[in-house]
Amino acid sequence: MxxxxxxxxxxxxxxxxxxxxxxxxxxxxxxxxxxxRAIFAEVCEKIKVVFQTKQTVLTLAAGGTGGMExxxxxxxxxxxxxxxxxxxxxxxxxxxxxxxxxxxxxxIDVEWGKAVDPAQVEAALKAxxxxxLVLGTLSETSTGVEHPIEAIAKVVAGSKACxxxxxxxxxxxxxLLMDEWKIDAVxxxxxxxxxxxxxxxxxxxxxxxxxxxxxxxxxRFYWNLPTALKxxxxxxxxxxxxxxxxxxxxxxxxxxxxxxxxxxxxIWQRHQLLxxxxxxxxxxxxxxxxxxxxxxCAVTAVWSPEGVEGTAxxxxxxxxxxxxxxxxxxxxxTSIFRIGHLGYADRADVxxxxxxxxxxxxxxxxxxxxxxxxxxxxxxxxxxxx
Amino acid sequence: MxxxxxxxxxxxxxxxxxxxxxxxxxxxxxxxxxxxRAIFAEVCEKIKVVFQTKQTVLTLAAGGTGGMExxxxxxxxxxxxxxxxxxxxxxxxxxxxxxxxxxxxxxIDVEWGKAVDPAQVEAALKAxxxxxLVLGTLSETSTGVEHPIEAIAKVVAGSKACxxxxxxxxxxxxxLLMDEWKIDAVxxxxxxxxxxxxxxxxxxxxxxxxxxxxxxxxxRFYWNLPTALKxxxxxxxxxxxxxxxxxxxxxxxxxxxxxxxxxxxxIWQRHQLLxxxxxxxxxxxxxxxxxxxxxxCAVTAVWSPEGVEGTAxxxxxxxxxxxxxxxxxxxxxTSIFRIGHLGYADRADVxxxxxxxxxxxxxxxxxxxxxxxxxxxxxxxxxxxx
Numbered sequence: 001m002x003x004x005x006x007x008x009x010x011x012x013x014x015x016x017x018x019x020x021x022x023x024x025x026x027x028x029x030x031x032x033x034x035x036x037r038a039i040f041a042e043v044c045e046k047i048k049v050v051f052q053t054k055q056t057v058l059t060l061a062a063g064g065t066g067g068m069e070x071x072x073x074x075x076x077x078x079x080x081x082x083x084x085x086x087x088x089x090x091x092x093x094x095x096x097x098x099x100x101x102x103x104x105x106x107x108i109d110v111e112w113g114k115a116v117d118p119a120q121v122e123a124a125l126k127a128x129x130x131x132x133l134v135l136g137t138l139s140e141t142s143t144g145v146e147h148p149i150e151a152i153a154k155v156v157a158g159s160k161a162c163x164x165x166x167x168x169x170x171x172x173x174x175x176l177l178m179d180e181w182k183i184d185a186v187x188x189x190x191x192x193x194x195x196x197x198x199x200x201x202x203x204x205x206x207x208x209x210x211x212x213x214x215x216x217x218x219x220r221f222y223w224n225l226p227t228a229l230k231x232x233x234x235x236x237x238x239x240x241x242x243x244x245x246x247x248x249x250x251x252x253x254x255x256x257x258x259x260x261x262x263x264x265x266x267i268w269q270r271h272q273l274l275x276x277x278x279x280x281x282x283x284x285x286x287x288x289x290x291x292x293x294x295x296x297c298a299v300t301a302v303w304s305p306e307g308v309e310g311t312a313x314x315x316x317x318x319x320x321x322x323x324x325x326x327x328x329x330x331x332x333x334t335s336i337f338r339i340g341h342l343g344y345a346d347r348a349d350v351x352x353x354x355x356x357x358x359x360x361x362x363x364x365x366x367x368x369x370x371x372x373x374x375x376x377x378x379x380x381x382x383x384x385x386x
Numbered sequence: 387m388x389x390x391x392x393x394x395x396x397x398x399x400x401x402x403x404x405x406x407x408x409x410x411x412x413x414x415x416x417x418x419x420x421x422x423r424a425i426f427a428e429v430c431e432k433i434k435v436v437f438q439t440k441q442t443v444l445t446l447a448a449g450g451t452g453g454m455e456x457x458x459x460x461x462x463x464x465x466x467x468x469x470x471x472x473x474x475x476x477x478x479x480x481x482x483x484x485x486x487x488x489x490x491x492x493x494i495d496v497e498w499g500k501a502v503d504p505a506q507v508e509a510a511l512k513a514x515x516x517x518x519l520v521l522g523t524l525s526e527t528s529t530g531v532e533h534p535i536e537a538i539a540k541v542v543a544g545s546k547a548c549x550x551x552x553x554x555x556x557x558x559x560x561x562l563l564m565d566e567w568k569i570d571a572v573x574x575x576x577x578x579x580x581x582x583x584x585x586x587x588x589x590x591x592x593x594x595x596x597x598x599x600x601x602x603x604x605x606r607f608y609w610n611l612p613t614a615l616k617x618x619x620x621x622x623x624x625x626x627x628x629x630x631x632x633x634x635x636x637x638x639x640x641x642x643x644x645x646x647x648x649x650x651x652x653i654w655q656r657h658q659l660l661x662x663x664x665x666x667x668x669x670x671x672x673x674x675x676x677x678x679x680x681x682x683c684a685v686t687a688v689w690s691p692e693g694v695e696g697t698a699x700x701x702x703x704x705x706x707x708x709x710x711x712x713x714x715x716x717x718x719x720t721s722i723f724r725i726g727h728l729g730y731a732d733r734a735d736v737x738x739x740x741x742x743x744x745x746x747x748x749x750x751x752x753x754x755x756x757x758x759x760x761x762x763x764x765x766x767x768x769x770x771x772x
Contacts, residue, residue, distance in 0.1 A: 002655070003648050003653075003731075003732055004733075004734075005734065025411050258389070267389075270388045345389075346708065347742075348393065348707055348709065348741070349391070351741035351742065352737055352738035352741065355741055355760050356733075358760075358764060370760075371760050371761030374756075378744060378745050382745060382748060382749070385706075
């Protein structure tokens, strides 16, 4: 087999910058030392800009789903009602976790590929006045939809409920202003906009969120955030209650250095630009977008052309071009494919992926105007560079 | 500044595969130990297939130019005549080294952008019957020309002179069969087809070459190849006379593993394919090639469009796209740009580079049919995949 480089154009895990990869090669520091805690302190400070918050951001040695569970167990008690916005696999996950943990779930079913209308959230709050928590998703990875978080937050802020956002695949890519928008809880993972390997969940709560978290009586131990907060503030330097993922924290310092150097405004703009180029490229090839009206800036979901399963496109791009995009999830498993363009991704990545996609679709018998997808994406970049 | 990945599409140094990069992170082994020498033995055995030789391949802690000097000082004495094929910066370098070291140089001046005609070498040998060495270049990096090494070797084999080839930027990319073609000396570097950082020169001699090397009386110490050969064969495991570049040798083991897994035939084919795609892409954009008749499979040299300096194209691609191609050298400094496609390079790299080049040329005011360069390269890949 001829040499083919491995590239990730999936909506997470994403590629990891060389300096972040190299940081994993550092010797392990013991976590109960001032040396490690100084690094951790730096990370805890620098991560705040990504959340756009003044609150403490807690790091948990866990995947993103662990972070979602932490959010849920700290902002609701068993038996309480939570409203879940579900319009894809990850909205659905909120509901599954909540049900597994004995919460009453009031689900807002949104058509896959559409964003929730904030009025639906308002209605759900009215219909469920006892609800203590509304759960939403910033970028719904399974459909490529970006939900109107700012508008939902405004609605929820007027109620007694907290608003928790799964920003796992969106934070550090799509704009989110936790404090300004009055979001009560944001959970993120490292393997997306943070340009890191998976393995750390990050979570921050608002004052309203902390008030609820402090009142929770049962059903949490590893995820006990008030305990975690105590460890963070007990001494001069922040600490974690349980053993942290030392190497990932050292890598996170490097990725945060890159993020601070680029700046959040530039990062959001870059993701918007890459997403627009991916969409225009796909459209120029005659492909249809799953979420044309509320597209995510982290991932673009494309209907696979008639007669071609999305999984076939994914397989060919991966096996013959080394480019890992992904197919659909759940009921969209074979009918779409999704191109990620977040984290450590740039314009050349998008052009390359479109160029390879044109070849693959041609080989699968789809009549695509080769070169036109690339040309449309180039047009987006040329316009932006003016 | 928005995030831009750094990519190398230069004719060396090339990109380095992850497993090869990671090998540099291993602890230093002392070189006079059986542990290190076992690794070195593996490298010395596996490198032979790249040279297509049964001879011992010597490793020198030196850049490629050091390897050229080693070749010259072992295959000629001061005062002896050497014939140099010069049609670019690196042919010219042979002449400069030879003159600096007191050899008489008979130069075959080849028009830059053309390959030497073996008949010219035959004529030079007739005109200089005292010549002990003919020096040629496999891939002349400065012009993107691949010289007819097999045919030249046939001509030189009929004379008393040895034939030494600078294969630094060609070995492991362009086809070269040292033993079968009867080449007397081949010198290579690690930063090209071997997909490595720079720093190691590799050299192998034929029996005819060794006979000459063993007869040399003066003018070499660090480059004394018979001494180096003695170290290689004195004990059970090969050794170097002076301190070797331990980390690079450990990395070379990894790159040779990749090379053996891919196979030389597949490697030569890949490079031919990438080169053809680069040429067709450039031509479809209306650009003219410097060496259309004898193009190298390692690098493609393109005349910069009228009114645009090649250096401007290079700068824009590097600064705004993170893609390092190179401009011209010597008298071609501003009039051409060169795209490397050797070593750790694949089809997606070529498509990406052409796509970015189309944008850059457009911004520089050149009327290029955007998308057509990519489309032509795609066509080459589609045809090859049939």
